Amino acid sequence: xxxxxxxxxxxxxxxxxxxxxxxxxxxxxxxxxxxxxxxxxxxxxxxxxxxxxxxxxxxxxxxxxxxxxxxxxxxxxxxxxxxxxxxxxxxxxxxxxxxxxxxxxxxxxxxxxxxxxxxxxxxxxxxxxxxxxxxxxxxxxxxxxxxxxxxxxxx
Amino acid sequence: xxxxxxxxxxxxxxxxxxxxxxxxxxxxxxxxxxxxxxxxxxxxxxxxxxxxxxxxxxxxxxxxxxxxxxxxxxxxxxxxxxxxxxxxxxxxxxxxxxxxxxxxxxxxxxxxxxxxxxxxxxxxxxxxxxxxxxxxxxxxxxxxxxxxxxxxxxxxxxxxxxxxxxxxxxxxxxxxxxxxxxxxxxxxxxxxxxxxxxxxxxxxxxxxxxxxxxxxxxxxxxxxxxxxxxxxxxxxxxxxxxxxxxxxxxxxxxxxxxxxxxxxxxxxxxxxxxxxxxxxxxxxxxxxxxxxxxxxxxxxxxxxxxxxxxxxxxxxxxxxxxxxxxxxxxxxxxxxxxxxxxxxxxxxxxxxxxxxxxxxxxxxxxxxxxxxxxxxxxxxxxxxxxxxxxxxxxxxxxxxxxxxxxxxxxxxxxxxxxxxxxxxxxxxxxxxxxxxxxxxxxxxxxxxxxxxxxxxxxxxxxxxxxxxxxxxxxxxxxxxxxxxxxxxxxxxxxxxxxxxxxxxxxxxxxxxxxxxxxxxxxxxxxxxxxxxxxxxxxxxxxxxxxxxxxxxxxxxxxxxxxxxxxxxxxxxxxxxxxxxxxxxxxxxxxxxxxxxxxxxxxxxxxxxxxxxxxxxxxxxxxxxxxxxxxxxxxxxxxxxxxxxxxxxxxxxxxxxxxxxxxxxxxxxxxxxxxxxxxxxxxxxxxxxxxxxxxxxx
Ligand code: SF4
Ligand code: SF4
Numbered sequence: 001x002x003x004x005x006x007x008x009x010x011x012x013x014x015x016x017x018x019x020x021x022x023x024x025x026x027x028x029x030x031x032x033x034x035x036x037x038x039x040x041x042x043x044x045x046x047x048x049x050x051x052x053x054x055x056x057x058x059x060x061x062x063x064x065x066x067x068x069x070x071x072x073x074x075x076x077x078x079x080x081x082x083x084x085x086x087x088x089x090x091x092x093x094x095x096x097x098x099x100x101x102x103x104x105x106x107x108x109x110x111x112x113x114x115x116x117x118x119x120x121x122x123x124x125x126x127x128x129x130x131x132x133x134x135x136x137x138x139x140x141x142x143x144x145x146x147x148x149x150x151x152x153x154x155x
Numbered sequence: 156x157x158x159x160x161x162x163x164x165x166x167x168x169x170x171x172x173x174x175x176x177x178x179x180x181x182x183x184x185x186x187x188x189x190x191x192x193x194x195x196x197x198x199x200x201x202x203x204x205x206x207x208x209x210x211x212x213x214x215x216x217x218x219x220x221x222x223x224x225x226x227x228x229x230x231x232x233x234x235x236x237x238x239x240x241x242x243x244x245x246x247x248x249x250x251x252x253x254x255x256x257x258x259x260x261x262x263x264x265x266x267x268x269x270x271x272x273x274x275x276x277x278x279x280x281x282x283x284x285x286x287x288x289x290x291x292x293x294x295x296x297x298x299x300x301x302x303x304x305x306x307x308x309x310x311x312x313x314x315x316x317x318x319x320x321x322x323x324x325x326x327x328x329x330x331x332x333x334x335x336x337x338x339x340x341x342x343x344x345x346x347x348x349x350x351x352x353x354x355x356x357x358x359x360x361x362x363x364x365x366x367x368x369x370x371x372x373x374x375x376x377x378x379x380x381x382x383x384x385x386x387x388x389x390x391x392x393x394x395x396x397x398x399x400x401x402x403x404x405x406x407x408x409x410x411x412x413x414x415x416x417x418x419x420x421x422x423x424x425x426x427x428x429x430x431x432x433x434x435x436x437x438x439x440x441x442x443x444x445x446x447x448x449x450x451x452x453x454x455x456x457x458x459x460x461x462x463x464x465x466x467x468x469x470x471x472x473x474x475x476x477x478x479x480x481x482x483x484x485x486x487x488x489x490x491x492x493x494x495x496x497x498x499x500x501x502x503x504x505x506x507x508x509x510x511x512x513x514x515x516x517x518x519x520x521x522x523x524x525x526x527x528x529x530x531x532x533x534x535x536x537x538x539x540x541x542x543x544x545x546x547x548x549x550x551x552x553x554x555x556x557x558x559x560x561x562x563x564x565x566x567x568x569x570x571x572x573x574x575x576x577x578x579x580x581x582x583x584x585x586x587x588x589x590x591x592x593x594x595x596x597x598x599x600x601x602x603x604x605x606x607x608x609x610x611x612x613x614x615x616x617x618x619x620x621x622x623x624x625x626x627x628x629x630x631x632x633x634x635x636x637x638x639x640x641x642x643x644x645x646x647x648x649x650x651x652x653x654x655x656x657x658x659x660x661x662x663x664x665x666x667x668x669x670x671x672x673x674x675x676x677x678x679x680x681x682x683x684x685x686x687x688x689x690x691x692x693x694x695x696x697x698x699x700x701x702x703x704x705x706x707x708x709x710x711x712x713x714x715x716x717x718x719x720x721x722x723x724x725x726x727x728x729x730x731x732x733x734x735x736x737x738x739x740x741x742x743x744x745x746x747x748x749x750x751x752x753x754x755x756x757x758x759x760x761x762x763x764x765x766x767x768x769x770x771x772x773x774x775x776x777x778x779x780x781x782x783x784x785x786x787x788x789x790x791x792x793x794x795x796x797x798x799x800x801x802x803x804x805x806x807x808x809x810x811x812x813x814x815x816x817x818x819x820x821x822x823x824x825x826x827x828x829x830x831x832x833x834x835x836x837x838x839x840x841x842x843x844x845x846x847x848x849x850x851x852x
Binding site: 024028041042043044046047048051063066067069074075076077078080081084085102103105106107109110113114117118119121124125126127128129130131132133134135136138139141142143144155 | 173176177180181224227228273275283284285286289302303304305307308309312328329331332335339340343344356359362368369370372373376377378394395396399400403410412413414415416417418420421423424425426427428430660783815
């Protein structure tokens with residue numbers, strides 16, 4: 001599923017955010033198979049490296065149907081920047097993690113903050129956008145121009 | 156000063172057209188999104204309840220918020236003044252030796268004018284929100300709360316960026332975005348400090364919520380070594396549940412989105428790679444908020460969630476824009492904020508408000524903005540004295556008994572060119588505006604002489620007539636008496652004054668209170684006996700139901716009168732439903748109907764519209780969604796701050812009536828009638844007169 005999206009958008013370099021070993025292996029395999037280069041940002045130039053990558057793949061902790069939102073709970077900013085800097089963001093979502101309404105997410109947010117202490121949680125609803133000039137909507141400003149959500153697992 | 160600025164603004168037609176379009180879009184998108192809320196009032200009540208609760212517990216919430224935030228390693232600084240907040244940011248920059256500050260949109264940092272001292276000390280500050288960046292480069296202030304650069308066209312924006320980059324950026328939105336992304340990407344990557352505002356603080360975990368659509372908020376919060384959040388103290392709520400309700404309400408009300416694209420919950424500073432030595436600072440700003448909270452008159456202003464909806468419905472703002480109708484905080488809610496935070500002398504634009512009341516109706520936190528605005532006007536009038544023209548217009552009603560006594564002479568005099576020129580010079584009443592024509596036969600006189608035919612012992616109702624019915628168009632209350640007579644209901648007309656609303660509108664609250672007390676005293680005995688009171692003029696009904704209790708500290712008497720007061724149309728409709736009034740003559744054709752502002756706080760003319768349909772008319776509501784521009788006596792004043800503003804506001808509305816055909820134009824308000832008649836050159840008829848045609852006596 002991943003490879004076709006990436007190839008059709010001419011993606012060459014990809015970064016992966018934190019995810020379980022099992023999923024990570026699967027994703028890596030399909031990327032390598034499609035001839036993608038996987039970039040591991042390290043050192044003092046992490047942000048610059050990430051900024052030059054074509055696509056970021058992250059794992060969503062849960063999603064919200066009502067608003068078309070994916071939620072990412074991060075305790076490392078490399079993960080946060082993986083969905084913030086590249087032009088294409090691909091978000092993996094396990095099917096049984098979808099809530100109905102925004103307001104239903106309160107207890108998940110609370111427990112995430114309790115468990116991790118320091119954390120940055122982002123609720124993401126589509127690509128970055130602005131209507132600041134003449135109120136005309138344009139997609140893709142500082143964040144991704146495209147967001148793809150790929151679901152997996154049993155419903 | 157205010158007048159000069161306004162004059163200039165009224166001449167910039169392109170800008171006004173852009174602003175008008177933007178506001179309309181804002182209203183439409185919001186309305187569309189609101190359709191999803193089955194229960195708009197429930198949604199408003201929830202937001203209001205959350206804000207009320209949080210503000211009354213503020214001290215406790217502040218303490219809990221700080222404790223929790225510090226536990227997560229966040230440094231919390233309570234800034235009493237703008238200077239303290241600015242100095243704190245400066246001290247961080249000095250300590251870490253940085254030079255570049257990347258900011259994401261923060262009205263609170265505009266409030267304290269943070270950029271000024273930072274730039275004076277040699278630091279570079281770059282706004283990264285597109286709208287903010289445009290006005291930063293243009294060296295202007297925000298035009299609108301949510302869309303700061305709404306007054307700039309694509310061409311102007313491309314010029315601004317071409318000048319910045321010294322290479323041409325084409326007047327094409329995609330190309331502009333590409334340029335902005337590249338130019339600002341470098342700023343994000345090399346900034347030493349990221350500064351952002353916060354939409355909400357959550358006390359239970361010491362978390363702040365930052366909402367952005369462009370994604371710049373996430374970048375300033377994650378890339379630089381230091382992230383500084385500047386947040387007004389009123390933003391703190393207790394729990395995640397409350398925060399989510401506000402997030403939803405904010406998005407719907409501001410842009411009609413179901414949620415803002417990025418909502419970040421930031422708790423402590425997360426590491427970047429192996430660098431865990433990074434800082435997060437919360438500057439919690441007072442800067443006059445505590446005082447506002449303790450001053451009962453303005454406490455409510457702190458409930459504002461900065462959605463900008465009140466701006467999108469305010470007619471005088473629509474034709475003057477945020478640079479005139481605003482200081483740093485623009486629009487209706489900008490008036491109490493400016494008066495309290497930046498000083499009364501900066502809040503002169505309060506006098507542009509003509510008390511139509513619509514901002515209150517649209518506010519998701521149900522803030523009574525018009526009430527606070529009249530307090531600001533009052534403070535200013537007390538400090539500076541009332542304008543002569545406002546004094547004259549307030550008195551116009553007081554002169555009425557005399558004017559009507561000598562009506563033919565008065566009207567003739569008032570038509571003389573020389574007299575009008577003189578009135579304009581001396582009293583500031585615009586020469587070109589039609590003044591209401593007085594009738595020789597006042598309604599109360601007719602009532603004493605002619606009513607006998609319609610008396611009844613069985614059923615009675617008390618009538619509040621007000622200015623227009625009494626002096627200008629007695630035919631309207633007469634039609635009402637006849638409609639009621641057909642159902643064998645008699646009308647009682649106790650002694651009464653006109654509503655006195657102009658005193659509220661012009662900030663003479665002491666006089667307004669006097670009249671309120673008098674009218675309530677005169678009407679209370681009837682209310683006490685359970686007698687219904689009906690009122691024709693929407694502004695008068697609004698006064699009896701809402702303004703009087705406010706002016707009289709919600710006294711028992713004022714509340715009793717308010718609870719027994721009904722719109723005449725509602726009363727008539729009840730009689731029609733009970734088949735006591737029978738419409739035997741059907742009318743034909745189309746009525747173009749204008750809903751007056753104060754009707755929106757009542758029933759939005761629901762009953763009248765149904766009644767008109769009931770007599771066979773097709774009702775076409777013709778609205779711009781804003782005030783017609785007459786706004787009481789406001790439009791009578793000469794110069795930009797009256798007739799000029801009023802004509803500019805009315806223009807798009809008049810077009811709606813001129814472009815399309817109709818058999819009647821109708822409105823319940825005497826004031827709107829004056830404005831519509833003069834603006835369109837067409838006859839406007841009161842709905843009660845149409846209904847009267849449908850009965851046989
Ligand atoms: S009452 Fe009307 S004119 Fe005054 S600020 Fe509110 S919307 Fe604007
Ligand atoms: S006063 Fe009400 S409508 Fe105006 S910005 Fe604040 S919350 Fe929105």
